[in-house]
Amino acid sequence: MTTMDAFAEPDPEMEAVADELLRTDPDGARWAAVVRHTYDMIYNGAETGRYRWDQLMKTEKTHFGTLFEINAQREFEFDGGDQTDYRIAGHQVDAKWSQKEGSWMLPPEVFGRLALVATGNDERAIWSLGLVRVRQEYRSEGANRDKKTTLNSLGRSSVRWLWKDSPMPANILLQLPRPNVDDLFTRKYGTQRTNQLFRLAEGQLVHRSAVRTVAMQLDDQKRVRTNGGARSALAPEGYIILSGTRDEQKQIAADLGVPVPSRTEYIAVRIVPAGPGFGVEIKGEQWRRATPGEVSTKPAPLFGKTEE
Known part of the structure; x- marks a missing residue:
């Protein structure tokens, strides 16, 4: 060493x-x-x-x-x-x-x-x-x-x-293709930029600092939570956003086979319904990670607004 x-x-x-x-x-x-x-x-x-x-x-x-x-x-x-x-x-x-x-x-x-x-x-x-x-x-x-x-x-x-x-914890904005990030910043509102960040970074860890940067505000949790944040906006597209502050959500990430977020990170995963025994139980139903290009046929389950 x-x-x-x-x-x-x-x-x-x-x-x-x-x-x-x-x-x-x-x-x-x-x-x-x-x-x-x-x-x-x-x-x-x-x-x-x-x-x-x-x-x-x-x-x-x-x-x-x-x-x-x-x-x-x-x-x-x-x-x-x-x-x-x-x-x-x-x-x-x-x-x-x-x-x-x-x-x-x-x-x-x-x-x-x-x-x-x-x-x-x-x-x-x-x-x-x-x-x-x-x-x-x-x-x-x-x-x-x-x-x-x-x-x-x-x-x-x-x-x-x-x-x-x-x-060290990666700066996701430097890991994504530069043209995609440049396009992200052309969006007028912080909510739009935050939603696009999680779409682009599906399956990758997103540090809270990156959310604050694209939202251009200090309260990253407000931009992510269910009531008006990215969770509710992206659920119809099949996305769940998991936080490292909740053990249940960390376990879901592990079960879905994606990186497990730390307390300062999020991860968005696009999921689709799965048959019995072929998925991960989330909110009482079976789900699996969507394959690239697969169409989401059902909105993803929502986590409560206190489940940051």
């Missing part, structure tokens, strides 16, 4: 910090959520309708690292360092983010210390996080006017990766 030179000197501080990070988040799910949340914050889709990195201004892109640092501190409640961002396992650690792996900007005060370096790619829905000791021999020769430098090839190869190209 590391790319460090096998003959590198032992670094007990790095090992202690690595152990603490892995103890608090064994599978990396919490860090993945931090990265996802930071992308969503910087897009600010509920107000702007943005969902891509290339839609951001230069100053916003620069601000991403600060938001990542703050969101990580809130999630893990790290103590503050003296000259660094955090104190982890009693050791000073500085947090650095770069959209391009290896391009972390390292100020003079972090030289000789540990840096928590992270990167991600929203289009590929992956992220990486590791630790490196910022040694003199790891620094590139050039520096900017703030005397910040990057890691040279030796430094980049010395990063101890705790998670490398790990998955």
Whole structure:
């Protein structure tokens, strides 16, 4: 899981910090959520309708690292360092983010210390996080006017990766064909855009942030629920929209053979009636997932308005 030179000197501080990070988040799910949340914050889709990195201004892109640092501190409640961002396992650690792996900007005060370096790619829905000791021999020769430098090839190869190209909750708007998403945003009303999102993303996980972005409002549940939301609008077409906040709905997703949503996700599934013993029981009737192009002959069952 590391790319460090096998003959590198032992670094007990790095090992202690690595152990603490892995103890608090064994599978990396919490860090993945931090990265996802930071992308969503910087897009600010509920107000702007943005969902891509290339839609951001230069100053916003620069601000991403600060938001990542703050969101990580809130999630893990790290103590503050003296000259660094955090104190982890009693050791000073500085947090650095770069959209391009290896391009972390390292100020003079972090030289000789540990840096928590992270990167991600929203289009590929992956992220990486590791630790490196910022040694003199790891620094590139050039520096900017703030005397910040990057890691040279030796430094980049010395990063101890705790998670490398790990998955994070995907931005469905980046997973769908771009022309379809562009067309979606031509619709005048948030309800129309939300309904079309679930049609396009049938059988795929939809994060709440994507619903807020296409609806351009903060209350994603209002756009999804039965009374006037996507559930009631799409039921005549055979769609059910399942939420990860309800165990019953998660089980239905599993029984239908589609991805099971987390608490921050939805999934729309188009279903048709099934014969006895050939489907999944939903609201007392047998249903199965519709095949591509199959006509829905009966409206899908509705979940109560409180079943978000």
